Amino acid sequence: MNAVETDGLTKKYGELTALDGLSLEVEEGELFGLLGPNGAGKSSTIEILTGQTKPTSGGARVMGVDPVENPVEARRRMGVLPEREDPPSFLTPREYFDFVADVRGVELDGSIDEWAERLGFSDKLDSISMDLSRGQKQKVMFAQAFVHEPELVFIDEPLTNLDPVVQERVKGFIVDYNEKGNTVFLSTHDITVAEEICTRVGIIQDGRLVAERDVDEVKSDGSSLIDEFLDEVEA
Numbered sequence: 001m002n003a004v005e006t007d008g009l010t011k012k013y014g015e016l017t018a019l020d021g022l023s024l025e026v027e028e029g030e031l032f033g034l035l036g037p038n039g040a041g042k043s044s045t046i047e048i049l050t051g052q053t054k055p056t057s058g059g060a061r062v063m064g065v066d067p068v069e070n071p072v073e074a075r076r077r078m079g080v081l082p083e084r085e086d087p088p089s090f091l092t093p094r095e096y097f098d099f100v101a102d103v104r105g106v107e108l109d110g111s112i113d114e115w116a117e118r119l120g121f122s123d124k125l126d127s128i129s130m131d132l133s134r135g136q137k138q139k140v141m142f143a144q145a146f147v148h149e150p151e152l153v154f155i156d157e158p159l160t161n162l163d164p165v166v167q168e169r170v171k172g173f174i175v176d177y178n179e180k181g182n183t184v185f186l187s188t189h190d191i192t193v194a195e196e197i198c199t200r201v202g203i204i205q206d207g208r209l210v211a212e213r214d215v216d217e218v219k220s221d222g223s224s225l226i227d228e229f230l231d232e233v234e235a
């Protein structure tokens with residue numbers, strides 16, 4: 001089964017066309033990277049797939065569910081790290097994780113302390129979230145996407161604001177999570193990251209999918225994703 005499908009997705013914000021008939025498929029078990037320059041439509045795509053906004057036209061399915069018609073059901077089957085969202089200002093990270101676990105119907109059993117240890121925010125678990133740095137907030141948001149161990153995770157620009165040590169840990173975690181059989185759909189403008197961890201990438205420009213590449217095939221052809229990307233984006 002496809003974990004993600006979109007069919008002719010179009011998204012307009014007033015006069016501006018952010019997505020222009022985007023069709024793509026991601027199979028279960030892939031670590032798929034939606035790669036594209038600033039403003040290409042990556043976040044708009046993820047926002048539709050995760051039921052945060054509706055397309056102007058076209059359709060989508062995630063794990064067989066229509067996220068436009070059934071956003072609550074679709075959200076139950078996925079984890080989401082949105083690009084532009086913070087933990088609630090007046091909750092501590094611990095309180096926020098308790099809330100997320102409650103909504104997802106899971107027991108945390110100390111996993112919060114493990115997450116905090118892994119990503120390096122143990123000393124902030126009981127601080128009010130509004131006092132956290134940008135990167136610390138991002139770590140909390142990254143962890144909340146995984147607490148219920150979803151089979152499908154959307155992560156929008158996962159590494160922005162993170163220091164290099166944490167970036168390495170986050171990349172390693174994403175790869176391990178995918179190797180356990182879960183599907184990961186990430187968006188990034190960082191070609192090096194896509195080449196390092198993704199199994200397949202789709203290149204998006206001006207709201208259209210302009211190319212798809214199997215990352216191992218690109219490497220075994222002796223090519224690099226940056227050359228492929230520049231060819232497509234300049235074309």
Ligand SMILES: Nc1ncnc2c1ncn2[C@@H]1O[C@H](COP(=O)(O)OP(=O)(O)OP(=O)(O)O)[C@@H](O)[C@H]1O
Nearest residue numbers: 013016018036037038039040041042043044045189
């Ligand atoms: N709520 C909105 N209102 C108006 N225009 C928007 C809105 N959200 C996005 N856009 C516009 O839609 C286009 C696509 O934006 P989107 O955030 O999807 O791109 P992106 O590929 O995620 O970019 P980036 O890498 O810079 O985050 C951009 O031109 C952006 O300015």
